[in-house]
Amino acid sequence: MMVLPAAGFLFVAVAWAGTNPEEAFFKANQAYREGRFQEAIAGYLDLIRSGCKRGAVYYNLGNAYLKADRLGYAIWAYERALLLTPRDPDLRFNLSHARDQTRDALGDAGGFLETLFFWLRSFSLQELFWAFAGLNGFFWSLLLIRLFKRSEWVYYLLLVFMCLWCVAGLSFGLQYYRIAKDERAVILPKEVDIRAGPDPADTVLFKLHEGTVVNHERTDDGWSLIHVSDKKRGWVKQDAIACIADQAPIPD
Amino acid sequence: MKRLLVCLAFFVAATPGSLNAYGEISVSLTLNRQEATLSDSIQMVVSVSGAKQCDAPPEIEGLDRFDVTRGGSSSRVEIINGRIRKGIDYTYYLRPSTPGTFQIGPALARVDGETFESNKVSLTIVKGAPSPDGARGPVFLTATLSSQEAYVEEQVLYTLRLYLRTRVSNISLQLPEQDYLTFQQLGKPREYQGMLEGYACQILEVAYAVSALREGDYQIEPARMEMSVYDETRQSGRGPFDDPFFSNPFFRAGRPVSVFSEPLELKIMRLPEKGKPDGFSGLVGSFTIASELTPSKIRAGESTTLTVQVAGRGNVHRIPDLRLPAIDHVKIYADQPVFAASHDLKGLTGSKRMKWALVPELPGDYEIPPLSISFFDPEACEYRTIQTPGHSLAVIPGKGKMILVDAGNRAPGSGKEAVQEIGHDILPLHMSVRDMDAGSWTQNRSLFVWAILLFPALLYGAAFTGQQLKRRSLRTRPIQQARGAARRMIRQCRQIEDGDPTRLSAAVREYVNSRFGLSLASLTPDEAVKILRSHGVGFETAGRLQNALQEMEDAIYAGRPRENVGIAHALPGIIRAIEREIR
Numbered sequence: 001m002m003v004l005p006a007a008g009f010l011f012v013a014v015a016w017a018g019t020n021p022e023e024a025f026f027k028a029n030q031a032y033r034e035g036r037f038q039e040a041i042a043g044y045l046d047l048i049r050s051g052c053k054r055g056a057v058y059y060n061l062g063n064a065y066l067k068a069d070r071l072g073y074a075i076w077a078y079e080r081a082l083l084l085t086p087r088d089p090d091l092r093f094n095l096s097h098a099r100d101q102t103r104d105a106l107g108d109a110g111g112f113l114e115t116l117f118f119w120l121r122s123f124s125l126q127e128l129f130w131a132f133a134g135l136n137g138f139f140w141s142l143l144l145i146r147l148f149k150r151s152e153w154v155y156y157l158l159l160v161f162m163c164l165w166c167v168a169g170l171s172f173g174l175q176y177y178r179i180a181k182d183e184r185a186v187i188l189p190k191e192v193d194i195r196a197g198p199d200p201a202d203t204v205l206f207k208l209h210e211g212t213v214v215n216h217e218r219t220d221d222g223w224s225l226i227h228v229s230d231k232k233r234g235w236v237k238q239d240a241i242a243c244i245a246d247q248a249p250i251p252d
Numbered sequence: 253m254k255r256l257l258v259c260l261a262f263f264v265a266a267t268p269g270s271l272n273a274y275g276e277i278s279v280s281l282t283l284n285r286q287e288a289t290l291s292d293s294i295q296m297v298v299s300v301s302g303a304k305q306c307d308a309p310p311e312i313e314g315l316d317r318f319d320v321t322r323g324g325s326s327s328r329v330e331i332i333n334g335r336i337r338k339g340i341d342y343t344y345y346l347r348p349s350t351p352g353t354f355q356i357g358p359a360l361a362r363v364d365g366e367t368f369e370s371n372k373v374s375l376t377i378v379k380g381a382p383s384p385d386g387a388r389g390p391v392f393l394t395a396t397l398s399s400q401e402a403y404v405e406e407q408v409l410y411t412l413r414l415y416l417r418t419r420v421s422n423i424s425l426q427l428p429e430q431d432y433l434t435f436q437q438l439g440k441p442r443e444y445q446g447m448l449e450g451y452a453c454q455i456l457e458v459a460y461a462v463s464a465l466r467e468g469d470y471q472i473e474p475a476r477m478e479m480s481v482y483d484e485t486r487q488s489g490r491g492p493f494d495d496p497f498f499s500n501p502f503f504r505a506g507r508p509v510s511v512f513s514e515p516l517e518l519k520i521m522r523l524p525e526k527g528k529p530d531g532f533s534g535l536v537g538s539f540t541i542a543s544e545l546t547p548s549k550i551r552a553g554e555s556t557t558l559t560v561q562v563a564g565r566g567n568v569h570r571i572p573d574l575r576l577p578a579i580d581h582v583k584i585y586a587d588q589p590v591f592a593a594s595h596d597l598k599g600l601t602g603s604k605r606m607k608w609a610l611v612p613e614l615p616g617d618y619e620i621p622p623l624s625i626s627f628f629d630p631e632a633c634e635y636r637t638i639q640t641p642g643h644s645l646a647v648i649p650g651k652g653k654m655i656l657v658d659a660g661n662r663a664p665g666s667g668k669e670a671v672q673e674i675g676h677d678i679l680p681l682h683m684s685v686r687d688m689d690a691g692s693w694t695q696n697r698s699l700f701v702w703a704i705l706l707f708p709a710l711l712y713g714a715a716f717t718g719q720q721l722k723r724r725s726l727r728t729r730p731i732q733q734a735r736g737a738a739r740r741m742i743r744q745c746r747q748i749e750d751g752d753p754t755r756l757s758a759a760v761r762e763y764v765n766s767r768f769g770l771s772l773a774s775l776t777p778d779e780a781v782k783i784l785r786s787h788g789v790g791f792e793t794a795g796r797l798q799n800a801l802q803e804m805e806d807a808i809y810a811g812r813p814r815e816n817v818g819i820a821h822a823l824p825g826i827i828r829a830i831e832r833e834i835r
Contacts, residue, residue, distance in 0.1 A: 137708045
């Protein structure tokens with residue numbers, strides 16, 4: 001029964017994108033199962049570019065990339081899927097499997113906010129939004145009741161819901177900020193030179209390998225400034241990295 | 253010095269006479285040889301006689317196939333039979349790029365706007381054959397290989413020696429380029445003195461480690477060195493400038509010279525299949541392995557360090573990262589290997605140091621298994637396997653409580669076998685449409701998001717506003733009723749067209765009651781005046797209403813109810829005046 005509303009939504013997406021995403025999804029899956037990974041990748045990318053940015057599509061794309069021996073692209077796709085479906089156990093397993101294959105040993109860049117709001121990693125922005133929206137409805141409903149009936153139990157209930165409302169609102173806002181300001185990017189080629197400046201003649205400072213997650217600072221004239229730590233920062237060709245942020249362009 | 257002063261005096265004395273002694277202007281082009289090889293440098297001089305200077309350097313035809321370097325210009329003065337003749341010489345150095353016979357010239361020189369043409373000369377360039385040792389010039393280059401045969405990735409020394417019997421500067425080297433051959437320079441070039449054919453000469457030596465990635469017969473092309481040569485014989489004559497100071501190359505233009513080494517042949521053989529160990533890493537050369545376990549006696553739960561170092565000479569970048577096999581009841585933490593490479597005059601050397609921290613969980617004696625590495629020894633033409641000695645680790649009971657993390661493949665305390673990982677792969681695709689619907693976010697739906705979030709607040713705001721309005725309405729109802737009383741009164745006056753005094757009197761009473769919040773059953777003219785005056789209405793307006801009420805009472809009690817139509821028309825004006833004057 002749950003399939004019906006989902007299919008209905010997809011039907012709306014059909015008219016919007018001009019293609020049938022459900023059919024494209026099945027075709028790409030079929031290509032994957034038959035070992036035609038490049039064709040599967042092209043199918044999933046078409047779906048994403050047409051606006052069908054779903055966790056499952058990114059997850060399947062990551063699988064296809066991994067089977068096609070494109071580790072950097074696979075980790076990029078899995079990271080994007082993780083933003084949408086953070087508690088998907090299959091996704092976490094495959095991402096861990098892909099990360100095990102990377103060469104560069106870099107620390108986890110967890111910040112103060114991630115430590116304080118530890119649950120942000122376990123919930124998607126959509127889930128946090130609906131949680132906040134529900135609590136928001138309860139909170140204002142209690143205020144409405146209190147407008148007409150000033151009883152003691154309404155007062156205490158209002159205090160509880162106000163605390164929950166604040167936590168949910170802050171979590172939603174922080175998650176939105178995290179995703180909107182996500183500076184992470186993934187190294188795509190097998191090995192890239194990180195240089196001291198945006199020029200091929202500049203000194204090579206160090207090398208990074210595919211799948212390594214770096215922090216992207218800015219892009220100038222086809223070159224991107226990245227850093228992996230305070231002491232390891234430099235310039236790399238823009239097409240050698242793919243930004244994880246949802247608004248960033250899809251790598252070819 | 254005295255001689256120099258005499259020469260200068262002679263030139264000063266001769267200069268005035270030369271002003272009318274230029275004579276006929278002529279241009280000539282000469283080469284220092286008519287035949288040369290590709291590696292030679294030919295000197296070409298364009299002499300302009302009879303002129304002190306040219307308008308511009310001469311233009312010379314026929315130099316398309318030559319690399320031309322300017323050697324500067326010099327003025328000259330000739331005194332023949334008492335006649336002074338001046339001239340200027342332009343010197344060039346030609347380096348041929350292709351063999352053949354070439355016509356060079358004419359050179360066109362412009363003097364005082366007039367163009368003069370020189371003669372043409374012929375120059376033949378032949379392919380340069382390696383000169384026999386006895387015929388070598390003052391500068392020559394040799395190349396040698398330490399071995400004519402080698403195995404894939406075996407190092408061979410390629411040594412270039414530049415022999416110098418004269419001064420040179422600006423030396424540049426162009427190495428031969430060959431697919432699948434790599435050249436790695438071994439240190440800085442060395443410079444030393446040597447004897448060659450009985451003459452002392454200076455030798456510049458630079459060495460390279462050459463290795464091939466594939467088997468085959470390689471022809472190593474000649475290396476090429478370019479430099480500026482300062483010919484000692486040019487300054488042989490003792491003249492007025494025969495001073496060591498002027499022999500400094502700074503004051504002389506060098507002659508560009510290219511020298512080539514001999515072509516060499518190198519045969520590269522593939523590594524033999526016989527005896528090749530399993531998992532051979534491709535290491536070729538000579539290597540040693542050493543290991544150390546410190547400390548060798550610890551408590552359970554403490555750590556000891558196993559250090560293994562592989563060092564040697566050869567393709568050291570191929571030294572593999574060794575893997576320490578699992579040891580029961582010992583947790584193993586591998587450190588990042590440290591690789592160091594260097595070189596000496598015999599080739600590339602390097603070492604890789606690998607460390608493991610070993611933490612035994614239980615007391616007892618442990619045997620650390622030996623680690624081995626295989627390489628191909630080109631000198632012995634065989635594969636060799638070297639290994640570390642085994643180490644013993646004595647572990648005594650720890651001070652604190654021991655924690656069993658993993659007892660082999662047995663789950664601790666349960667007696668059941670722990671799950672072993674056999675293969676690695678990813679989990680399958682998400683296939684259903686429901687999967688596809690999961691994880692979609694309301695991108696570009698900000699209106700929807702704001703509507704969902706703001707709707708409860710707006711609802712509450714509306715309810716709150718309604719409640720406040722309701723309260724305010726209750727408070728202001730009397731005022732609203734009072735303001736409405738005047739409108740009703742005026743409307744009634746218009747409706748009572750016949751001027752019925754009874755109805756008019758009742759309307760006025762109702763107006764007063766409503767306007768001032770009273771509930772009078774009857775209203776006399778005097779009472780009306782009092783009420784109006786108490787609310788700030790002027791005496792005149794109050795009097796007008798008093799008169800009107802008086803007339804209505806008179807009409808009612810006198811039995812003339814139909815004779816007061818005029819009052820009905822006057823009353824609206826009175827009411828409006830009252831409304832204006834009320835405080």
